[in-house]
Amino acid sequence: MLFKQVYDHIIARISRGEWKVHDKLPSIRLLALELGINRLTVFKAYQLLKKNGVAYVKEKSGYYVSPEQVDQSSYEHDASLAIECSAVQLNSKLSDIHRVTAAYQFSQALIDPNLLPNLFLSEYVKKVFDIYPKLMGTYSTAQGDEELRDVLCQYVKRKYRVHLHTNEVLITTGAQQAIDLLSRLFVRPLDAILVERPTYSAAIDVFQGQGARLISVDISPKGYDLDRVEMLMRKHKPRFFYMNPTFHNPTGYTVPISQRKQLVELAERYRCLIIEDDAFHEMYFDEHPPPPLFTYDTEGWVVYLRSFSKYVAPGLRICAVFARKSVIEPLIKVKSLADNGTPLVTQKIFVHYFQSERMQQHLEKLRIALQIRRDIMEEELAMAPIDWRWTTPNGGLNLWLQLPGTIPVRALLDECFRRSISFVPGQICDPLDEMQSWIRLSYSFVNEEQIRAGIRQFAEIAQRIQER
Numbered sequence: 001m002l003f004k005q006v007y008d009h010i011i012a013r014i015s016r017g018e019w020k021v022h023d024k025l026p027s028i029r030l031l032a033l034e035l036g037i038n039r040l041t042v043f044k045a046y047q048l049l050k051k052n053g054v055a056y057v058k059e060k061s062g063y064y065v066s067p068e069q070v071d072q073s074s075y076e077h078d079a080s081l082a083i084e085c086s087a088v089q090l091n092s093k094l095s096d097i098h099r100v101t102a103a104y105q106f107s108q109a110l111i112d113p114n115l116l117p118n119l120f121l122s123e124y125v126k127k128v129f130d131i132y133p134k135l136m137g138t139y140s141t142a143q144g145d146e147e148l149r150d151v152l153c154q155y156v157k158r159k160y161r162v163h164l165h166t167n168e169v170l171i172t173t174g175a176q177q178a179i180d181l182l183s184r185l186f187v188r189p190l191d192a193i194l195v196e197r198p199t200y201s202a203a204i205d206v207f208q209g210q211g212a213r214l215i216s217v218d219i220s221p222k223g224y225d226l227d228r229v230e231m232l233m234r235k236h237k238p239r240f241f242y243m244n245p246t247f248h249n250p251t252g253y254t255v256p257i258s259q260r261k262q263l264v265e266l267a268e269r270y271r272c273l274i275i276e277d278d279a280f281h282e283m284y285f286d287e288h289p290p291p292p293l294f295t296y297d298t299e300g301w302v303v304y305l306r307s308f309s310k311y312v313a314p315g316l317r318i319c320a321v322f323a324r325k326s327v328i329e330p331l332i333k334v335k336s337l338a339d340n341g342t343p344l345v346t347q348k349i350f351v352h353y354f355q356s357e358r359m360q361q362h363l364e365k366l367r368i369a370l371q372i373r374r375d376i377m378e379e380e381l382a383m384a385p386i387d388w389r390w391t392t393p394n395g396g397l398n399l400w401l402q403l404p405g406t407i408p409v410r411a412l413l414d415e416c417f418r419r420s421i422s423f424v425p426g427q428i429c430d431p432l433d434e435m436q437s438w439i440r441l442s443y444s445f446v447n448e449e450q451i452r453a454g455i456r457q458f459a460e461i462a463q464r465i466q467e468r
Contacts, residue, residue, distance in 0.1 A: 002037065005211060006045035009035075009190035011054065014065055018237070025055060025063040034236075035190055035213065093428040094201040102422035104454030108445040109249060109397045110314055115369050117353075117362045121313055124353045132348060140344035142336035143328075144171025144320075148351040152308070152320045155354075160295040170328050170335065173342045174317040175279055175307045179242070180206050181334045182275055182303065182321075186239045187212045194232060194241035196224075198400075198429035198438070200249050200277065203242055214431040217241070219248060221391050223255040226262055233270035240273035240303075246289045247280040250429050250440035251400040252393025257290035264293055267301040273327075279307040282363055284395040285371040300324035309350055311366055312359070316346040370397070370444055376451045377443040384459035386466065397444035400426075403437050406466045412439075415461050421454055 013019060025031075028046065032039040046063050049055035055063045097107050129135060143149070149169040157164050172178040179202070187193065189211030195203065197216035207214060215236050217224055223245075232238070241263075245255035255263075267274045276293050294304035300323070309318035321331065335341070353359060377399055378392065389402045403409065409425045416423065426438030443451060 003041045003044035003048065005189040006031075006035065006037070006042055007048050009188060010045065010049060012188040012191070014054070019065050021065050021067045023065050024061070025049075025065065027062055093205060094424065097422060097424055097428075100417055100422055101420075102417070103420040104450055104457070105422055105445045106441045106443075106454065106458075107422040107424045109440075109442045111311055111366070111370075111397070111444050112447060114447065115366055116311075116313060117358065120358050120362075121349070121353060124356075125349055128345075128348045128352055131352075135345055135348060138344060140171075140341035140347060142341045143167075143332050144169065144342060145344060145347040145351065148318075148347045149320075151351050151355060152306075153322075156306075156322060160291055162295050164322065168322060168324060168328055170321040170323075170331055171342050171347060172319045172321060172335065173339065175277060175305050175319040176202055176206075177317075177338070178305045178319050178321050179203050179275070179277070181331060181338060182240075183207055183210045183212070185330055185334050186273065192236040192238040194229070194236075194238045194272070195431050196243055196248070197431055198250055198426060198435055199242070199431065200244060201424070201428045203277075204429070204431055207242070212239075216431045219251060219253055219255070221253050223253075223259045224263075226259060226266070229263070230266055230270075233266060233272050237270070238272050240275050241267070242275045242277065243293075244277045244279070245293065246278050247283060247393060247396030249279065249396065250398050250424065250426070252391065252396045252398055254289055254394065260290060260293045261296045264296040264302060267297075268299050272301070274302045275305065276302055277305045279305075279310060280396040281306065282311055283367065283370060283397065285367060285374070286394055289395060294322060300326055303327055308354065309346075311363065312350070312353060316350050317342070318346060318350045373443040373446075373448060373451055374399070376448050377441065377455055380452055380455035380459070384455075384463070386459060386462055388462075397442050399441045399443060401439050401441055403439065403462070404466070405437060407462050408465070409436055409439060411465050412462055415465065416458060419457055419461060421458055421461075423458075 010025070019025060026034070028039050028042045032042045046055065049063065050057060053066055053068045056066050057063055146166065148171060150166045153164050153166045153169050156162060172181065183206050187207065187210040190213055192213045192215050193207060194215050194217050195207065196219045204214065215232055215238060217229055217232065247254055263274065274293060278292055281289060292304055294302045304322040305319060306322065307319045309316040374393065381388065387404045390399055393399065409427065413425055424440040426435040426440065427433060429435065429440065446454060
């Protein structure tokens with residue numbers, strides 16, 4: 001029942017101190033407008049607040065926060081307020097795309113296994129079991145292996161000259177788990193959060209699964225419109241701004257250094273947490289990307305998610321969450337409920353390889369290989385007689401392609417699936433579910449020969465559809 005979600009939303013905001021005892025709650029009209037719902041729904045929620053003693057009414061004035069301490073476990077469950085139990089409807093649109101078998105996998109933002117240091121890594125697997133013979137007989141802590149946390153902490157301190165303690169690091173099983181845990185920790189039904197438009201499709205599904213209201217912020221090759229960001233923070237008081245500002249997924253854009261400090265200042269001013277997802281930081285081609293927003297944060301308003309294993313061995317699923325203790329401590333509790341700790345074996349394998357010289361040699365070769373694949377994909381697209389457009393990414397794994405209006409994405413995707421070609425439709429990356437002329441092509445998972453053959457077939461299909 002939607003009015004119960006509104007009720008829980010108001011309870012959560014009161015518990016966070018947004019409305020204190022005897023504060024006036026927003027009018028029914030204003031709250032309905034803010035949440036984009038019917039006034040009757042808000043009225044029912046306010047009636048329930050009054051009935052349970054959370055709010056009281058002043059005649060001809062409105063609803064106010066009650067001074068009484070309400071035990072939320074003692075809600076009255078009469079017939080008119082019964083809540084139906086039903087399974088939560090969850091979506092995973094990107095996973096649905098990935099389940100389609102294709103010879104030309106342009107939907108996978110993963111690195112071709114043939115580019116990974118498989119033989120070298122196997123040596124470290126043997127080494128780890130020699131050093132820790134009883135490794136399989138124990139769990140990691142929920143926060144993560146202390147040795148790994150210390151190594152990654154020292155790496156960030158050395159590279160970015162930030163003050164950081166080992167206790168301010170949490171290891172998760174991939175960045176997507178970190179996004180999910182943070183969502184569980186901070187988001188309640190109908191809470192507003194800011195997300196880029198477009199953004200990582202799986203993050204949209206996670207946030208919507210928590211019942212969040214997604215407020216979109218357009219991202220362009222020049223970054224964000226900071227005036228709009230400030231207006232949205234002031235108006236909606238979002239719980240956080242989830243962003244992917246470095247080699248952005250899916251567009252490949254990078255937010256300029258000139259905006260990064262300003263974004264942190266806005267976060268501090270409007271008490272809006274920034275969740276900075278940095279999955280492709282080391283995958284730059286011509287020059288290093290700007291420092292993370294986290295390096296400008298002195299007040300604890302940035303949570304930095306750094307994926308480390310994606311370009312070494314994605315199967316290890318190692319992501320580090322860097323944040324102040326006010327975030328890390330409750331996040332550890334959420335993590336312990338989720339899986340009680342990322343597998344210790346994968347953490348130990350990674351920490352030993354991460355500190356090796358081979359790691360840096362591998363990264364240098366990998367950047368060259370990915371840049372070549374990007375260039376080949378762009379070359380094949382440019383030769384096609386179709387007016388599609390893109391901005392050349394300076395890093396990352398993806399190309400964000402705009403199709404002409406004469407080529408419907410749905411028809412293109414269906415025909416490509418039949419020809420064993422996959423890509424990600426831009427619509428699933430759009431929090432407004434509208435970007436129907438964009439697609440994401442990943443150049444990282446298939447080799448050079450497959451890129452040429454696959455993009456030529458892709459262009460032929462697109463041309464035939466355009467000529468219909």
